[in-house]
Amino acid sequence: MTILAFYPYFVAAHVTAVVFLVGSMLAHDRMVRTIAEYPQEQQVGILAVLLRLDRCVTTPALLLTWIFGLSLALSAGWFASRWLIVKLAFVVALSALHGVQSGRLRRFVRDGKLAQGIPGAGIGIVIAMLTIAILAVVKPI
Template identity: 65%
Template sequence: MEFYPYLVAAHVTAVIFLVGGLMAHNRIVDAIARRQPEQQGGALAVLLQFDSRVTTPALLFTWALGLSLAVWGQWFPSLWLIVKLVFVVGLSALHGIQSGRLRRAIRDGTAVVGLPGTGAGIIIATLAIATLALVKPF
């Protein structure tokens, strides 16, 4: 039990980097999308590096630490955790969609276009996740 607060702190830190990376990706793609396709390549390559060095590892740490906390706390039968995991899977899927679209745009030399409503979705999912984790309402 003495390591539990450190595990929580590491999980929260990973989540901050993950959500920050998702939001940054969203905003940067929106800015890049205003350029002509032939002017997007360099910026997209830098964004892909950021994703592979920051956002993807944060996603992996978030999952590993979160699952460790769930096992430690024996929360798997809890409804709040199941609902929270739906939002977590949604954010993970969004990361996969963002990364795939970015890699495809770089590979094919096509224009990248932002996904409408992504920023609001990230914020809503993050608020729901945090509320469920802290309040554990059911």
């Protein structure tokens, strides 16, 4: 059996990981913005739960997204394609945003500071995901 026989399963696994990644990144952004209105004592507990979500869902989803995505690109020979290079730029930007979100969250929990959202993070995640999805499906360039 060749790797191409597993291609649909890799696509399904990749898309599933992306759904968990984007959903949890958007939830993170929304929750941090919402709890900014709460008293500091309440924020610490909520942020600790959010940190668990990040460690148990978001980070593994990011790792699986990269693993399955690179496996698909390698098996299909897409690394010479311009659309994939543009897509990877957006993927790297989303990965960096996750790193910033995670770092700020750990700092908030460690230092007990008031949480603040990253301006424009939610819309940036949505725009990046739409761009990535269009490039992956249409493969225009």
